[in-house]
Amino acid sequence: MTMAQQVTGDADMLAVDGVSVRLGGREVLRDVGFAIRAGEFVGLIGSNGAGKTTLLRVILGLQQPSSGTVRIDGAGHSRHSPAIGYVPQKVLLDPDMPVRARDLVGLGLDGHRLGIPLPSRGRGQLIDEMLRAVGAAEFGNERVGNLSGGEQQRVLIAHALISRPRLLLLDEPLANLDIRSEQEIVELLASIAREQRISVLISAHEMNPLLPVMDRVVYLAAGRAASGTTDEVVRTDVLSKLYGQHVDVIHLHGRILVVAGRGEGPAETIGDDGAHCDARAAADWR
């Protein structure tokens, strides 16, 4: 277990090696490295501002790293890789915009093509199939802007999956979801990873909802990363080194709290929205 674990192996679906990113003179990511194998479910955990979105953008080819490499399925990186499916944090669609869920899923199939999509039976069936697979069939004809957060996430996941990617990247899909939708989305993603052997990299500021399904974790703090199994990474010594200050890792009823401070004064937790709150409030966490 090192801070920037060296990447190895030919079977890696995604290999990030020594990636650093400077944005406006600030070092957002420093020597980040980890690898994901086929069918693995990996959580990218860190508070807001830890660099999760930047890291995802580097993997997607939307952001050029100042140094380091990203390899997808053993191949060098191009800006548009058909192997990657991407679910953004949110989409900009007002409720009155005439774009139905199934339209958006269809754009995942051929949104880059020129011309008007001709209604073909094969295309329609593929879209229906995908909507059913993510449990979005019943609102397939509704406007995307009218859907709830959880429903929108399902549609976005269908959009990303319909082109049959082997790596699925999701940017904070659980943010702003109620507890039930959160669990449903996590279960959906886990079954997709398991059944279709798709590698999933999901960013979140809260790791607890992902604990039951995560194969491994990439923990980001202050632009640096530690990766491995939850037991290897989410430990007092590893995270203290990562944060550059002492933090305690507390296990509580199967959940994990990361708490800053050494007992002098009220302890603070690190995580949720980057906010610091006292340990009593933290015990109410899901």
Place this chain on the structure above:
Amino acid sequence: MTHLLRMIVEPGFFANQPVRVALLAGGVVALVSGVVGMFTVLRGQAFAGHALADLGATGGSGAFLIGVNPLWGFVGIGVAAAGVMEAIGIRRPRGRDVATGIVLGAGLGLAALFLYWDATVTNTTGATLSVLFGSMFVISGSTVPFIAALSALALAVVVLLYRPLLLSSVSTDMATVRGVAVRATGTAYLLAMAVAVSLAALTIGAILSTALLIGPAATALRLTSRTGLAVLWSGLIGVAATWLGILLAWDSFYWPPVRHGWPVSFFVVTLVFLFYLIAQLPAVGRIGRARARQARTGG
């Protein structure tokens, strides 16, 4: 029946040459504005569209000044302004509004000068009125082929870029990941929009062409949830407003106060607004909602 028809369509309507040119050119231009406008609304570029429309006044008045067909003034300034807006940062939403505002302000300053010169130096009476409020009934027959060609061009851009445009208006990141050249797509669309509003400036006037760009699209939003159908509705609503407007302008020839006809642009814009109001009626909204519910329960 014939009597009633004669009351609505005054005799000589279809035989009149300017009316026929107006129906043809006005109809084509309205169709293009409606179709292009649906994407203006989807992409949240109404301000850019309005600015390009207003700037037509600069090009139109300049063209009158040097004695060129105003169509070339409208189109020339539209394309140039779109290029400048793109160059100074129309990409980010806020930078976009600022860039648009800067170009709009500078352009309208020139329009003030050109219109003043039109009225005083070259003594082109009526130039101001026709630049600002259109000249549907005095479009020369020789201009029609150019109008048709430019319309076809703008339509072709939107039809070709239909999917990339739609996806990049949902999320530029999703579009880029899918392999869409987001920047180039946006630039091409901006130019198509410039051409569309320039054409509408010729028919219903530089400052009214926004109405044909935004109004039909805003109305179509209420009628359907299907993107393709909304684009179609938007175009048809624009055409309907224009044709009805031409008819009413013809009919209004004997209306008070001057018994010289009311301006056609007034009718077109008012009809666009009326259609919009009708679409906002709760009954129309209920139809839309019922369809959505039906879709939900009926699968």
